Amino acid sequence: MGTVIGVDVGTSVTKAVAFDGTGAALASASRRSRLDRLPGGRVEQDLDDVVASVAEVVREITSALPGDPDAVALTGQGDGLWLRDSDGRSVRPAISWMDARASDLVTRWLMDGTVQKAYAYTGSGMFPGCHGPLLAWLREHEPESLDRAAVAGYCVDAVAQRLTGEVCLDASDATLPFLDPLTRTYAPEALAACGVADQARLLPAPAAPGTVLALDRLGGGLLGLPEGLPLVAGPYDLPACAIGGGVREPGDGLLILGTTLASQVLTDRVEIDPRAEPAGMWLCTPDPGQWLRAMPAMVGTAALEWVLGLVGATTGELDALLAESPPGARGVTAFPFLSEAGERAPFVEPAASGRLDGLTLGTGRADAVRAMCEAIGYAARHCLDTAGLSGTLALCGGGTRSVMWAQLIADILGRPVRIPLEEQVGALGVAAVARASLRLAAPAGPGPHHTVDPRPRVHALHEDGYGRYRAELARERSRWGDVTRLPGHSETSHHAR
Secondary structure, three states: OOOEEEEEEOOOEEEEEEEOOOOOEEEEEEEEOOOEEEHHHEEEEOHHHHHHHHHHHHHHHHHHOOOOOOEEEEEEOOOOEEEEOOOOOEOOOEEOOOOOOOHHHHHHHHHHOHHHHHHHHHOOOOOOOOHHHHHHHHHHHOHHHHHHOOEEEOHHHHHHHHHHOOOOEOHHHHOOOOEEOOOOEEOHHHHHHOOOHHHHHHOOOEOOOOOOEEOOHHHHHHHOOOOOOEEEEOOOHHHHHHHHOOOOOOOOEEEEEOOOEEEEEEEOOOEEOOOOOOOOEEEEOOOOOOEEEEEEEOOOHHHHHHHHHHHOOOHHHHHHHHHHOOOOHHHOEEEOOOOOOOEOOOOOEOOOOOEEEOOOOOOOHHHHHHHHHHHHHHHHHHHHHHHOOOOOEEEEOHHHHOHHHHHHHHHHHOOOEEEEOOOOHHHHHHHHHHHHHHOOOOOOOOOOEEEEOOOHHHHHHHHHHHHHHHHHHHHHHHHHOOHHHOOOOOOOOOEEO
16 A cells, blocks of 8 residues: 655654555654754754754664655644755755744834735734744845845755755745735735845745655665655645644644644635734645644743743653642643744734743642643633634644643633544654655545543633633733734725635
8 A cells, every 4th residue: 555754854853654555653763853042042953954864764764664665755844944055055054933033023013014914915924933034134134145045945845855856845834924825826015015025036936736756866865765766745744734633624623732832723715804913824735725724822832841840840740740730720820922932823922921920839830830731721722713613623742642731621622632643643644645646545534543522610610711811911912012003904904715
């Protein structure tokens, strides 16, 4: 039935799994890649280091297989800015999606209406770590980098170029912040709004759905596979996880409880309200008639890891800590907005910051941990509500390893959550895309999973907690600078497409 190696190039870890035609995992491997945190909230990566991590995991997997795979499929982190020359070599270190150097610029754009102008044509918001502000920042501070570049791309297409010699950008990666999701072409008005129309030459046209590349001699040598072996690049990790998580019908959704707290809901209709708050994005999927309304919050498990470090605990203690503190965390509450770049969904605020409130001498470390987990759950519900969840919900990501946290998420949402048994749903999803592109046999329907049901009494408690969270968030946003007061909100009428 054919073997496909799905590779997920994460922000700090590259993971790969070989899947057979039934979706069963045959072998897996992972390698850490380096993430460079620099002064001023700058976060960068070295493309050579990332490519090396891909080569290592693929070589480890192929050594465990009886023969060569039928294809390699790549997914990975989105956003950021991966500038390369015509040979696919970096002209400067890749700028991560976590980067905060353009925060002041985004704040200015929020206030002067720039973000709103672009949103009217694309339905996608902006945050410091995406192409719009990063290109504008480099244009002012590092114009020589742009002059040397031939491609302004992303992680997945950067790795694919090094393996195939071809520039192939999936439409999902191209979404934020310039793409018209209906036509799958860049909106010149969005580029002009950001003042980077002259950099349009750097943006690769999105590839057609079903595009298949092939390893060239250098790529085959890196991976230890034959030249000419098929390679599929994209979609990036958010839509790949939705596919791997079994999101099939409009209204169904996926919550990724990972480094990014990513919420997304499948839809067959794009509705852009130019007056709405400019946050989230409409992600193109391999099906031209379907999109994912995505609300990827900046911080998920990273906020948990921060509070665990604060109280001197480890992730292995999470379930015990959650069991020790009751729902409501004995009055301790939190805001999970710990990214140096602020927040990007379901609202954009570069000045957003985290909090722990209600602390007393009687507060235990379990209360602080539970408060942060509950806050992340409330943020997830806010995102899913905004994205329009109406059907089933799948839950994936590293946070699902905690039985208690998965139960907490179900209790907060008040709905069952389906947790795939295969942890690497991104690799599974992009392997499924490769199978479809190559017309290989593929399993039908969601893969093996277990379901966590909400507890009605606990859900009722969290209804009150969520109401208090939203009310306090509204007050805090007034302090940060409420983006709903942007000029021009009533100047353009609503349109649906």
